[in-house]
Each structure stands twice: as structure tokens, then as C-alpha cells.
Amino acid sequence: MPDVIPDDSVGLVTPQLQHFDQPLTLRSGRVLPQYDLMYETYGSLNADKSNAVLICHALSGDHHAAGYHSMDDKKPGWWDTAIGPGKAIDTNHFFVVALNNLGGCSGSTGPTSINPESGEVYGPDFPIMAVRDWVNSQARLADVLGIQQWAAVVGGSLGGMQVLRWSIQFPERVRHAVVIASAPKLSAQNIAFNEVARQAIAKDPDFHDGWYHKFGTIPKSGLMQARMLGHLTYLSDDAMRQKFGRELKEGKLNYSFAPEFEVESYLHYQGEKFSTRFDANTYMLMTKALDYFDPAADFDNDLVKCLSRSQCDYLVVSFTTDWRFSPARSEEIVNALMHADKNVSYACIESDNGHDAFLLPIPRYMDIFKAYMQRVADGLGVEGKV
């Protein structure tokens, strides 16, 4: 679709697949004997390999964070607003690495892959991943790319949780951590939303306890409901009022249960689109990783003690109308970091767009993001420049 690739785009990109033979022991105790990671890179790695930035994706994200795969693509990667020449994560300065996490459904090993032990598709047998498992696998990808230390690890939402985990799991391998619209752990309300989404999938007769591929079915209605629920928690009341109000599709009430309001058809459209592109087992697994995340649990539930391990500087960002990952949750991280005597800056961005705001090019958000990343670039020193 892009007739011309915009100047501030990373342009056409090609994903790469990296195979790992070394088994990965997971938090659950299970072991992945071998696995693949699908990733993309933008910009160039400098001579001393000090300018690498890792992008961690959220629930439904993947390795395609920026640019286009072909001139036929309708849309660029999911975080194209922030990654590119002259953008917040400036590819003139940085070598950006984005990958699809394990358990995903966009090319990295996950529930749709073949289990080498059984020769069959993993399906629901694919081990449930924890955020630390992703971080361990990302560290191995860094090893392959020769990246000893990331200039910055960056992510929003579930991606922000990976950033926090990186900073305490490999303190010496992270110089800057950018944690956007995230939380130190999910609240009961958040876990409840995830459980409703999982139940919608699990109760779909086409789900077959996750073995749907054997039956040649897809739990489309379950996935659609899960996505619809997710979507409405990512938007704010204001954003929905502005976007849809009470507009009617056909301009009049039909007194039927078919979608009549614009907001209904929007949700149906989003759900429908998602149910054909995303794997249900991956969705189940990703929401579980969100629920389990609680890095302070290993430190007597003391977040200050937990974050004291880190050695990096932090930027934390939240959005005023985000109620799924509210500013108060980001402020818990910020307060713990200040108590731990860490370098941290925090901004709460005015926005009507709820949790979705973290993916949008809101001017103040981009200004702060850019100013911080410029600081990261300045820290590369003369020899580190591309």
C-alpha cells in the first residue's frame, strides 16, 4: 500500500530466523530442547556493538515492529510511530532488534510449531512461558548478535514487564530501561479480565482443549470475544465516546440483536480480524505470562529490594486515561526506583486514548521519548557513533 516509503521509515525489512540448539530450562521446570526466534533489525550495529536497542512486544505483538515487508503491505510494523530515522528510537543512532517471543505465533517456536519429541504440533502442550523465560531467550539472541550490553531495552505494557525483568535479571547487560504503560505486577481486576478472555476461548466448542488443529477447527468466536473484551479495556470511556458516541450503523434502531451501534461493529471487526490472524493457544499463554509476572515475589515482596539489583537508568511513562495499566501502577515502579536510589525520570502523558496511547504518536510522549533516547545516544561516546 505505501506508494512511496516515507523518509522517516526504516523501509523494506526482512525477518530473520535464528535456531537455538541449547536447551532452555523454563521457570515452570519444563525444558524447551531447541527453539527458533524470529526477529528483525533496523539501523546498523556500530563497531563496538554498543548501540543496540531491544524492543519487547506486548500481548499480541511480534517481531515486525517497524517498516514494511513488501510494497503491498497495508500497514507498517506495530511501533513504526516510534522507530525510524529521526524518530524517538532513531535508527540513525541505534541498531534496533525486535523479536517474536517464544510461545508466539509469528514465526518463533510456539504452540503452532512441531514438538521435536513427538513429531506433532505442540498445541496446548507448549510450555507456559514466564516473562523471565522470554528474557533468557532474548539474552541468547543478544549473544548470537554479539551484543554484550543493550544501550536500551524498551517496551510497553507486557513489553514493559520484560524491560523490568531484564534490568534485574541481567543488570550488567542493560544501560537504559524504558518502561511504558506497564506495572510491577497485575492487579486482581487485571487477572480477572484475562481469565474472562481465556474462558471465552476455552468454552468455544471449536477449541477442543487446545487441540483444535487436530480437528481442523479454529476457536474463532472465543478468540473474537477475548479480543473484544481486551479492546474495550485498552480504550478509555472518553476515547470510545469520541470515536463512536452512540452513532448507529444504519442511522436508525432496528430492534434486533445484530450490531446496530458503531461501537458494536467496530468490536466485531477487530475481533474478527484478530481471530483469523492470532493463535488461541498463544493468546492463552501470553495472558498467563502477564498474570504470573511479579518480580518482587522473589525478594520478600519488596519491590525496592528487587529493583536495587539493577544498574541501569530508567524512563517510566504512563497515560492519564489508561485504566488497564494506570498511572498509579507506573508510579509504584517509580517510587520503588527512587527508594532504591536509582536514576529515574517519569512522565504521565495527557491522552484520551487509554492503554492504546502507548502505540500512538502523541506529541508530548514522542518529545519525551526522543529526549531520553537522545541522552542514550549521547552516552555512546564518540567511538560508539555509527
Added chain:
Amino acid sequence: MTVLRDDLAIIQQWVKPDSQVLDLGCGEGSLLSYLKRHKNVRGYGLEINPEKITACIANGVNVIEQDLDKGLSNFEDNSIDTVIMTQALQAVQRPDLLLDEMLRIGDEAIVTFPNFGYWRTRFYLLLKGRMPMSETLPYNWYDTPNIHMCTFRDFEMLCREKGIRILNKTVVDDQHKEHWTIRLWPSMLGEIAVYHITRK
């Protein structure tokens, strides 16, 4: 290197090297940036102005977006060596409560504020019969952020009532300069007050 504003130059003398500071209403972070470079001081600035927050980040200063009027309950007792507030005391909703908070969190505090007892201000009100305006106080009565103006004497009365000890004080003119004439009659001739206080 940028030259430090004179009131900030006075403040920095009272901040111990290698200590930790909290700067309430830190602006673009010039004081924190100076203290970090010259005195190895660690610290955070609190600010609510979006442009100033971005400027702090660009200046490499730790800035936290936080509204002083919503309190400082996220900071623990005696967790900071020196809590600083320049030119913001008169603009908060309850300066008295904020002073309590500053000395709960910090061992010491440094505050600066414009003197409403400055001779020009007194004469403005006396002669014109209107709320004073000047370079230090450029606002109209209805749109001013300075909602709790006080004089040096008012401030010192408040400190006495609260049992706050004044360790040091300096007054400067609108150019933030110290001058021998100001020392003669500070409450009349000084335009900006710089107080170093503690509870101990």
C-alpha cells in the same frame, strides 16, 4: 557551562557534597544539573510543566512528574538530606503543610520566595491602591499563580510557630544579587528571600 542564577548559587553553598536532594518545582533542572556535576549530589526534581520535564530529561536530570499540591506521601521520613524549593512556596495551595512535608522528608530544607514586603511592592499598593506588579511579580491579581504571598517577617513567624529553626538566610534583589544595602534593611530592601531551615 551555563552560569548559575544567583539565588541558585547561594543555595548550592548550603548543599553538602555527595548528599541527596529533592528539588520541588525543579524547572529545567539547572540546579540539580549543577549540583550533580560540581558536588556529586544525587537527587530528583519534581515538576508538572510538560516542556520543563522534557528539558530536564534532555539535561540528564532525574525528573518526576508530580503535583506538589497532591502531597509528597510517596517519600519516606528522613529519606533525603536536603529538600529544596525555589520560587514555588507562594504558588502552592498550602505552603504551611508543604513546609511540614519538606522537613518530614528532609533533614534540612532550603526555600526561596519573593518578599511581599519589598519597598517597591509596599509603595505600589500604597500609592496606586492596586495589587503590586513587578518583574518578579508580573501577574494580575486574577491570573497569578502566586496565591500565598508573604513577607520575610510572615515567613519567620510561621517558622517560629512550627518550631522550625533558621540555619541561614540571605536576601537578594530582583537580579538575584546580594548587596550591602539589602543587609541593612532586608525586609524592606530585599526582593527574594533564601532560607535554610531545619527541625533539628
